[in-house]
Amino acid sequence: MEKDIEVEIVARETIKPSSPTPHHLRTHKLSFRDQVSPFRYVSVAFFYVANTIAAKTDEKYEGMVIFSQRLKVSLSETLTHFYPLAGRLRDNLLVNCNDEGVDFLEARVINYSLSDILERPKTEGIGPLCPIKPIDYYKAPLLLVQVNFFRCSGVVISLTISHKIADGVTFAAFMKAWSDMALGSPCTVVPDFSAASSRFPPRENIPIGSYTINETSQKIVRNRFVVDASKIADLKAKVASANVPQPTRVEAVTALVWKCAVAASKSRSRSRFxxxxxxxxxxxxxxxxxxxxxxxxxxxxxxxxxMFWAMLDKDDHESQATDDLPSLVYQLRKRIEESSKGNKMGLNGDDMELYSQTSWCGFPIYQVDFGLGKPTWVSIVGKGGPIGIVLMDTRDGEGVEILLILFEEAMALCEADQELLAFASPNPSVLSKN
Known part of the structure; x- marks a missing residue:
């Protein structure tokens, strides 16, 4: 991908729930966990190579219209069950479930075939395939959809969703429900809205979470790596210990990537600062x-x-950890277990380099079938920071795809890290495994 993707928006529509939201459900209180979540949108793109849209030129337009209509009808039906997504935020306290609806865009990709993109995919370059992220968080839709049609009959369905009211589990549940509706299958997803009333009641005057980056003058870049299923067993064996004899693939990959990122940062800090x-x-x-x-x-x-916190090079001996992989995995395991107990660590973000870690592994995102078959690739889309690691399943559900986000100088060092490259392939073709 050497040039920007160009798309032409050919239609724009507002999709509302198929049935009006009942009066007694018109207010959805944010939970305390929602309140402290940042005002930001997350974009995810689903790429479909094999599909049932007619390939012949004289039938293709009709096929696109029929497919889009199916998506819109099923989306409307799904919003009836996930009704807060069709509302609008108010004062970081609630969602006014007024059925204003979500944005639905249809686009044609002008200058790329889908195979061109999937041969050497770059998450920073596929932004035009996603709806533009809103900046007015209170007036804008909480969900936006963009359906992109390629000349080769490939399709990319992208969603931009507000993190203020939805985490990855909620997003995956919505996608499963929507694809079930589109296929006419029985929907087994029944959303529950009790978090605010039963466990995390909202509070007044809660500061809103944000992601800040101390070194804003430094360019942040994103790179994709893939640990194939064939390498997972070897990596697990390398990071296993008496403390964690059976590490998960997420623990193993996280420890490996974080160790390499920290090593790159240390080298960068010595040479630069x-x-x-x-x-x-x-x-x-x-x-x-x-x-x-x-x-x-x-x-x-x-x-x-x-939330869990893991530390390296912290002054107090109790929290200090060495950077060998088994020790990192053990610390990750302990910190994740402590997160269930509500334990917190006192941290001063100004005195440390902070990395975020997000794992979508185990989410059924590759089961999202709108009648096009399973997606060939699913990717979180964006630019810039915060620096950190995002993990997703590979299509077979056994490997791990890594989205690494680092300062540009540190990324260059990671790209040459032999320990990382022993397990992770840098940006392999999506098509080679399908």
Whole structure:
């Protein structure tokens, strides 16, 4: 991908719930966890190569119209069940479930075939395939959809969703429900809206979370790496220890990538700034639905997450950890377990280099079938920071795809890190495994 993707927006529509939201459901209170979530939108793109849209030129337009209509009807039906998504935020306290609806855009891709994009995919370059992220968080839709049609009959369905009211689990549940509706299948997703009333009641005057980057003058870049299923077992064996004899693939990959990122940052700091490097912290989200006692429903709507913190080079001996992989995995395991207990660590963000960690592994995103078959590739789309690691399943559900976000100089060092490259391939073709 050497040039920007060009798209032409050919239609724009507002999709509302198929049935009006009942009066007694017109106010959806944000939970405390929603309130402290940042005002930001997350974009995710689903790429479909094999599909049932007619390939012949004289039939293609009709096929696109029929497919778009199916998406819009099923989206409307799905919004009836996920009705807060069709509302508008108010005062960081609630969603006014007024059925104003969500944006639905149809676009034609002018200058690329889908295979061109998937041969050497770059998440920073596919932004035009996604709806533009709103900046007026209170007046804008909480969900925007863009359906992109390619000349080769490929399709990319992208969604931009407000993180203020939805975490990754909520997003995946919505996508499963929508694809079930589009296929005419029985929908097994029943969203639960009890988080605010049962566990995390909202509070007045809550400061809104934000992502800040201390070194704003430094360019931040994103690169994709893939750990194939064939390498996962070897990596797990390398990071296993008596403390964690059976590490998960997420723990193993996180430890590997974070170790390499910190090593790159230390080298960069010595050459650029001199002196001693700051401590390094890794902050990640943990799905709390099944960890709470008693647990919340699987499809509990909203941000139902706890946070874990892992540290390197912290001054106090109790929190200090070495950077060998088994020790990192052990620390990750401990910190994730502590997140269930609500334990917190006192951290000063000005005195450390902070990395975020997000894992979508295990989410059924590759089961989203709108009648086009399963997606060939699914990717989170964006530019810039915060610096950190995003993990997703590969299409077979066994490997791990890494989106690494670092300062440009540190990224160049990571790209040459032999320990990372022993397990992770830099930006391989999506098509080679399908």
């Amino acid at each position: 001199g002196g001693s490097p700051r401590p390094y912290a890794l902050m990640g989200a943990v799905n709390m639905r099944s960890r709470l006692v008693p647990p919340l429903p699987k499809y509990c709507f909203g941000n139902v997450t706890g």
